[in-house]
Amino acid sequence: MGQARWPLLCAGVLLSGACSQFDEGRALAPALRPDVELSRTAGTHAQALPQDWWSLYHDPQLDRLVQAALAHNRELAAAQANVQVLLGGLRSAAAGRWPTTRLGYGYRYGRDGDDQTLAQASDSHADSQWQHEAQFALDYELDLWGRVAASIVAARADAEAAQAARDGLRVNVAAQTTRAYLRVCALGARREVQLQSVAVLQGSLALTRQQQAAGVLTALDINRQQSLLEQTRALLPRLQGQRQAALFELAVLSGQPPQHLDQQASHCQRLPSIARPLPVGDAWSLLQRRPDIRQAERQLFAARARIDTAKAQLYPQVQFGAALESSAATFGAMGDSKALTFAIGPMISWRFPNRAQAHARVEQAHASSDGALARFDSVVLGALRDVEQALALYAGERQQRAALARATAQSQRAFELVRLNLDAGAVDGLELLDSQRTLVRQQAELAEADLRLLERQVELFRALGGGWQRTDTPQSLALHTGARP
Template identity: 55%
Template structure:
């Protein structure tokens, strides 16, 4: 299925089509036939294809900003974050558990060898019967046993598949952490850039106002301006200078956060920090809605948890039936070390062992009921996760569209305000405009510059929210495949 690029400001078809796709996913996971889901996918794809360009969602969306410093910081964060390190250790533990369960499919062996000095009960009985005295002697008891449980009811297969599903769920959780770390790093970087840019713009405004104050002071001395004009301009100067300390402090706070996330020293981050807000250098890719179900780590984790809960029913049901174990044992009854290999001293047994909880099977039946309830809970959580993903995508798209339109309007307002200020400055120098009107135009220009900088930060945050909602941020090259229950050889 092709992936698509949708331009959010002009297309509103993605949420509706994604609704159909995700409902199709829910139907498929609920045990319904595959045909309705396939029909819904075809209908949604046809709606998405109109007015859209083909382009896949990139694996590392932050590279769309084409900022080498941002790429470096995100890679540093993905390699040095402590939460990711803990998540990776949890995955390793579950993979070790998977190997442990897998080993249960192999026969188990036991090799023993005991040696002792004394008299046995049989020797003492024989001595009493014959009227002789039993002497103490060395005894040897070598033994070898082999046992293999016949997996007649699929218990071992279910345990192995459930362990694999739990390991995959842990890997998906690790991917969730990666998505979050990448988003946090990008947000902190954007904040550092925006606050650095805002500080530069604010300082430039302060410098312009300082020159205006100086000119007004000279005009006052010459009698061309009043003390009120100078006082008002001084007030605007201090008002413009006031945000500078907090902008500097927020810039430093963003750099410290970047240092913690990336494992770098704050001075190294500050040395390479940007001075302008990052901008997307390519159309914002959305991709097809069906791929959302496969990309999002939380959906994959919920799916694997549902699989593990469903497979646990089969494990519990196996307890209702007899367990057959095939065993073989080989021992020696030799009384001395030199006679261990004698055929007369060899003792062996081969045969099956049958064990069954009968007639008291209440414990096993209660466990089956418990596992069925847990599977229904996992199904509900999976459905809720998919619906929540749909909601997040729709909300992220709507908020991004609104923020982008708001930013465009602010940019147009700033351009007009810049033009008004330039015209007002010329008119004031020509004597056609009083100082109060010039002051109002300058105050409007300074305010719009600060507002636009904040709009840039909000727009970047909305972009990050949308990328997260679409499942962007981290896709493994070795994504685990779903575990169809039909391939397990049994039906829970």
């Protein structure tokens, strides 16, 4: 691996396994700072992103909905179940550190080989009889080559990767819930804007009819005003349908049937906003925070640990065993020293004549590690790309929204001037219609820009990886193995 790839490789959260040879007990080595910086755009700040970034909107209703979604979302429940599956695998791997025992008892009728041998030697007949047999055996693998230790580390890394995948899903659920709620509010506000436009057009239509009665305007002016009014009113059902769809999404995100609409959220008609620049942190905090980077790093660590597991197959497997057996014709005689047999000592097994299979597994493990390294690099680059794209789109949307706000203010002023001039007879009905059409269109565009700006904010927060934190962090995995993660 070239020197240019080291900053990228070592930029993860827990890169001890990726930047050094695997060692289970070793403390995590300090990672190198990545040689990248996030772009600085207007409306953002280098302050660290809070864990519950949605609280920046200061909307208790939004806080309640996000917490409900994180607690009851069914996809999150499935991801948590997958974590529990892999934790079970971790416990199974950790059990390899302990000896295995066997305890057996049997009562059978017949004769064994020793009786038959004795009968042949004494030229007599071996009688069949009932026999009590009991056995206790203990086997313990001496982990001389680190196979058990490496398998435990790989299992732990798999469980941590599953936790990171679940955390990534939490990020998406928080972002989707916030986006759906903001869309409900934005569509409610958009509907209010449309209703206000309808009211303004109705007032203008009444004024136009008065002007027609006075002989100033014609029936054509009335028809044009009526057409614009109906076009503006026709958008109301579509806005209501879109708002219902967003409420349905909120319900499903919280693990409820779509028909279970949140009544409190359905009354939101005010756009939440963030009054201060968005906290985005820096590239280093981004790489530490993103769950997908943590997941790729843990997968890389597991792949490297499996190299050691495969290498251990090249060497003899050494086990220490002990066995105690008793065999007697009566149950009471089983404790007699003459009925007892025992054995204790090491046992070595080694498939050295056919090591090609073991070498193939080592090569396969190395290839898997190379693939995991490439995926890790790709995830890191993808994370930086996501944030840069989100920053660029947010900056552009913010500038467009500011320009539309200025244009809407000018159109509002122009409409008021046209109405004054119409009362004075200085303009005709066509100019009034044009000014109304322009004002209605720009008010609608401004409302749409408000929603897009909020969605760009949410997308930026999602790209930054906020919202996954919870109490059962990867450190809790030590409870499943009795060792440090």
